[in-house]
Amino acid sequence: MENFKICFMGDQSVGKTSIINRFIYDDFNINSQSTVGVDFLSKTIFVENESVRLHLWDTAGQERFRCLIPSYVRNSSLVVIVFDITNKTSFKSIEFWMDTVQNERGDDVIVFLVGNKTDLEDERQVSLEKLEKEANKNGFLYLETSAKTGHNVKQLFRKIGISILKQNKKRKELIKPELDENTSLMNISLNIDPNKLKQKEESGCC
Amino acid sequence: MEEFHRSISLPFSFRKLKKEIQQGKYHQTQIRSIIWRICLGCFSQEPNPKEFCDLIHKHRERYSLLKKKYIRTFKVAGNKKKNNNSSYNKKENTTRIKNQNKDYDFSNLILLDVKRTNAGEELFKKNETKKLLFNILFIYQKQHLDLGYKQGMNDLLANIFVVVYNEYITNENNDCYSILMDNNYIEEDCYLIFEHLMEKFRNVFLSVKQDNNKKNKKRNKKKIDKSKEDNQTKTTNFNTEGIIISPPLAIKSQNKAKPKINKKRKIPKIVKYCIKMQNVYLKRFDEELYKNFQLLKLEPQLYCFRWFRLLLSREFSINKILILWDYIFSDPNPIEFVSYFIVSMLILIRDQLFGDSTKVYKKLFSYSYDGKFDDIINITKNIRKPDEKTNKMIMKIKKRKPSPMYKHVIKSNRQPRAVNSRKNQPNPRSRKNLPNNEQIKIINKNQIKRYFLEKQNQKKKNKLLNEKKIILQQILSKVEDQMIPIDFIENPIQNIQEIIFNNLYHSQEIQKKLYRPLGDLKNVLLKQSSTSNLKDINEYNQKFNLNNNNYSSRGDIGSKNNIVDKHKTRDENLSNLKDINVKGIFKNEKTETFIEFSNVLCNKETIPRDNILINNTQIPNIFIKSDNQNKKNPIDDWSIIIYSFTHNAYSNRKRKIHITEDTQFDLFTKTNFKKNYLNNFNNSQSNSFFVSNKHIPCVLNFKYIAENNPILI
Numbered sequence: 051m052e053n054f055k056i057c058f059m060g061d062q063s064v065g066k067t068s069i070i071n072r073f074i075y076d077d078f079n080i081n082s083q084s085t086v087g088v089d090f091l092s093k094t095i096f097v098e099n100e101s102v103r104l105h106l107w108d109t110a111g112q113e114r115f116r117c118l119i120p121s122y123v124r125n126s127s128l129v130v131i132v133f134d135i136t137n138k139t140s141f142k143s144i145e146f147w148m149d150t151v152q153n154e155r156g157d158d159v160i161v162f163l164v165g166n167k168t169d170l171e172d173e174r175q176v177s178l179e180k181l182e183k184e185a186n187k188n189g190f191l192y193l194e195t196s197a198k199t200g201h202n203v204k205q206l207f208r209k210i211g212i213s214i215l216k217q218n219k220k221r222k223e224l225i226k227p228e229l230d231e232n233t234s235l236m237n238i239s240l241n242i243d244p245n246k247l248k249q250k251e252e253s254g255c256c
Numbered sequence: 257m258e259e260f261h262r263s264i265s266l267p268f269s270f271r272k273l274k275k276e277i278q279q280g281k282y283h284q285t286q287i288r289s290i291i292w293r294i295c296l297g298c299f300s301q302e303p304n305p306k307e308f309c310d311l312i313h314k315h316r317e318r319y320s321l322l323k324k325k326y327i328r329t330f331k332v333a334g335n336k337k338k339n340n341n342s343s344y345n346k347k348e349n350t351t352r353i354k355n356q357n358k359d360y361d362f363s364n365l366i367l368l369d370v371k372r373t374n375a376g377e378e379l380f381k382k383n384e385t386k387k388l389l390f391n392i393l394f395i396y397q398k399q400h401l402d403l404g405y406k407q408g409m410n411d412l413l414a415n416i417f418v419v420v421y422n423e424y425i426t427n428e429n430n431d432c433y434s435i436l437m438d439n440n441y442i443e444e445d446c447y448l449i450f451e452h453l454m455e456k457f458r459n460v461f462l463s464v465k466q467d468n469n470k471k472n473k474k475r476n477k478k479k480i481d482k483s484k485e486d487n488q489t490k491t492t493n494f495n496t497e498g499i500i501i502s503p504p505l506a507i508k509s510q511n512k513a514k515p516k517i518n519k520k521r522k523i524p525k526i527v528k529y530c531i532k533m534q535n536v537y538l539k540r541f542d543e544e545l546y547k548n549f550q551l552l553k554l555e556p557q558l559y560c561f562r563w564f565r566l567l568l569s570r571e572f573s574i575n576k577i578l579i580l581w582d583y584i585f586s587d588p589n590p591i592e593f594v595s596y597f598i599v600s601m602l603i604l605i606r607d608q609l610f611g612d613s614t615k616v617y618k619k620l621f622s623y624s625y626d627g628k629f630d631d632i633i634n635i636t637k638n639i640r641k642p643d644e645k646t647n648k649m650i651m652k653i654k655k656r657k658p659s660p661m662y663k664h665v666i667k668s669n670r671q672p673r674a675v676n677s678r679k680n681q682p683n684p685r686s687r688k689n690l691p692n693n694e695q696i697k698i699i700n701k702n703q704i705k706r707y708f709l710e711k712q713n714q715k716k717k718n719k720l721l722n723e724k725k726i727i728l729q730q731i732l733s734k735v736e737d738q739m740i741p742i743d744f745i746e747n748p749i750q751n752i753q754e755i756i757f758n759n760l761y762h763s764q765e766i767q768k769k770l771y772r773p774l775g776d777l778k779n780v781l782l783k784q785s786s787t788s789n790l791k792d793i794n795e796y797n798q799k800f801n802l803n804n805n806n807y808s809s810r811g812d813i814g815s816k817n818n819i820v821d822k823h824k825t826r827d828e829n830l831s832n833l834k835d836i837n838v839k840g841i842f843k844n845e846k847t848e849t850f851i852e853f854s855n856v857l858c859n860k861e862t863i864p865r866d867n868i869l870i871n872n873t874q875i876p877n878i879f880i881k882s883d884n885q886n887k888k889n890p891i892d893d894w895s896i897i898i899y900s901f902t903h904n905a906y907s908n909r910k911r912k913i914h915i916t917e918d919t920q921f922d923l924f925t926k927t928n929f930k931k932n933y934l935n936n937f938n939n940s941q942s943n944s945f946f947v948s949n950k951h952i953p954c955v956l957n958f959k960y961i962a963e964n965n966p967i968l969i
Contacts, residue, residue, distance in 0.1 A: 090621035
């Protein structure tokens, strides 16, 4: 069975750890401790008659160390960027997380965007229109979840499993010599303007 | 009370106190808050007990001032923010509002974390505690803007609070003791301890940016100072001397040039600590585990980061943490202590750190050790002491030349060989440097040994072992039936290496059969302490049922005799490395063939190279001989053993392999071996060829016979 590395990123207390805990233990703890450094959990899921073992890597929101992130994102097959729909700033910093991922991995990685805390719909600060724009612009796969109620969490991981398997198959096909060399990995993942990337590189670090 | 007077009685010195703490005399102490204040340097000099009180009073006053200053302004700022939000926008200076907003953000952040610290415990559910934690963190953040608030500080503070809260009493007598432990000043003293703690472990919390900022700030300050000087010189000295302006300008230009160099990616100090822990300390003490981590591509900063930053406070229960912190705080080099502590943590659960990556990760990220907590501390002490001097030595060697270590090892060993004088001496270098400490060393090592023996007993119960055995049996059965498909060997090279390496090495039965105590610490120790440890060897042999009879019980008569002979010589000449080395036999019952392992395997695969450095060992040639004489059908007799050359310290080195003339090559056709090497072999028309480390030689129906002739290619 193959292992797939999945990284969770996002601002402080948006609910990264809670989503993972909901998925693995089907439990929610209001007072979960803040993550320091990196945490690791794993679970095997069955998608499309295949079993996939997910390695879930959970980072601390506050750690914006440029040196911790590379070793963390490396070899990951999928990155989940989480934000809090009741917190505008956490939405704004998506760009920051996206940049860090791209600086490290280029486009060679699938990105999921997850808006957490749908149970607090009344306090929503990030409108769905904005989200659509953002998702369309970057080609994210977007999902809204609630770790507290468990809404959409299972679906999230099922989708993750499916897209990982897809990517994996395409990769394997690419490795076979019969295929054209033209089908590159670029087509599989995100479509991002190269110009935009350049600009960000010029502007420097976080 | 009594304890306090006893420990702080005159003549009193911090050093003495710290020593006593290191000896573990204060595990059950009731005055931990005072001890911590002393260890963390809250009292700058060594005062009389009475002067403690004066100092503490000053600190408390200072804190109350800070509290008035910051907590009030913060409240105002918070209110204003609310006002701004609620449409009553009466704008003052925009800059001021910005500052206040920053405060507000930080306070939010701190509040979030304070709510979450130890939220399960009653003590931390109280609003008073939350307020206290918040005040301290907020004031600290304001006082130390360069560092700010970092996640994790709250955990450290919580532990301090627990200690202070539990120890403090109502002040009735008004003597030194009760003043120091006055429960009216819990908050003040928590802040004092916390501030000093952070001062000591500042590096653990610094990020790269802040490091740079700090330097830049200093530079800016300098600039400002100089520009001030400039102005002053302009105004005051203008009339007298006009030349003064030029030197400061030159300095300015230098300052501009420096930041460009700083743009390189810098590693924060905590990551450096993590890396040093794994690449230096762990590697030195348990190279195999280190290699395994490398195989898993496990970077130390991933699992160690939290351990370093929180000083392990989430890994153990609070009682253990307090004892651990005593050790850490009283240590002259706390970071080093933590590093060694982590190494011993890893070593104690090392049997669970091999194999499947998922398991290893899980184990590392939720650490638990079933045995006594004291074990970890004892091992930490033991591995730390004897290594200090060798550590310095290695550092010196590294400073001299940047090339990898093993080159030095071999070079340094070559010379004594040529002279042929050091053979019977254990280790002249250690004798010279450590005449008195040598015996102590051995005692320490014996203790460590015992730990390993205990651990190996635990292994028996371990389910992992059974799994490994099964895997091994599968592999061996495949091997016996010659069913190994080519892909299996060629493709997932790393996997097969891992599996075989781990299985062969870790299952105990097979260790007995094949490897004897291969790679065990015992060997390492044997080598280092040479002749003085004859008794230990016998003990060890008995414990593991590794005496000669058992050892060769399945062998045929001829080989048995050989081995016995070798053992005799081994015991006779302990100083002679050839004979100390581990030997073993694996018998394939179906085919009645033997594979003999000798120092080829053990030297290269398992024994850390530091020991080789000490003991003049050199890389032997590997001889492969066919053993056809007693066999009916050679092809049926092929038994296989695969091992990789990549796992060893000499991985960059090519190794010479000799094959005798009567060796049959039929079987090589089944593997990639032929493609790569046989042609080469035929072309060269000699009976030896080179194997690079990338390839796995499959040795079938051959005996390994190692010779001690050094090769240097």
